[in-house]
Every structure is written in C-alpha cells, then in structure tokens.
Amino acid sequence: MAAPATSKITASYLVQQQVQQADEQSVIDEGKVAKSAEDSEETVTGVSVIVTPELMLYDWFGVALLVVISVGAAGILIARKNPKDIFSEIS
Numbered sequence: 001m002a003a004p005a006t007s008k009i010t011a012s013y014l015v016q017q018q019v020q021q022a023d024e025q026s027v028i029d030e031g032k033v034a035k036s037a038e039d040s041e042e043t044v045t046g047v048s049v050i051v052t053p054e055l056m057l058y059d060w061f062g063v064a065l066l067v068v069i070s071v072g073a074a075g076i077l078i079a080r081k082n083p084k085d086i087f088s089e090i091s
Contacts, residue, residue, distance in 0.1 A: 008049045
C-alpha cells in the first residue's frame, strides 16, 4: 500500500539529485576556455509513478517465495537435530 508513495518520493529525490548534479557540472564547465558552441540543455518534465496490479502480484509472489525459502531453511536445520538435542538447547 505504501509502494506508490514511496516510489514517488524516491523518484522525486533521484530527479532532484540529477538536476543538482547537472547544475554543479555547468558551474564547473563555466570557467573552461574551450567550450562547445551549443550547450546541452537538460530539462526534467516530471516523473510518473504507476503501480499496476501486475506489479503488486509480482511483489506478493516475491515476498511469499522469500517466506517459504526462509521457513524451509530454518525447518531443515531443526529437522536434522534429534529431539533430545533440541530440548537440551531450550533449557
């Protein structure tokens, strides 16, 4: 549920960083003697973030797979031990 807001904030941050870096680079290039005839102009028109149901489904399956793998790995480690060893570690 928080994915659209989080991705929008992240995208805005990345765009601001790119604009700031471009401004800093233009200030650095300002004092150079050999400069191209045409300065490249960078414009950012905006960022559109859309979270589709397909993306949410992939995310759900990814989290479910991660949980299954984690529980399976922990279960295998416990299943290899004898019950006596498990009880001795608890106490």
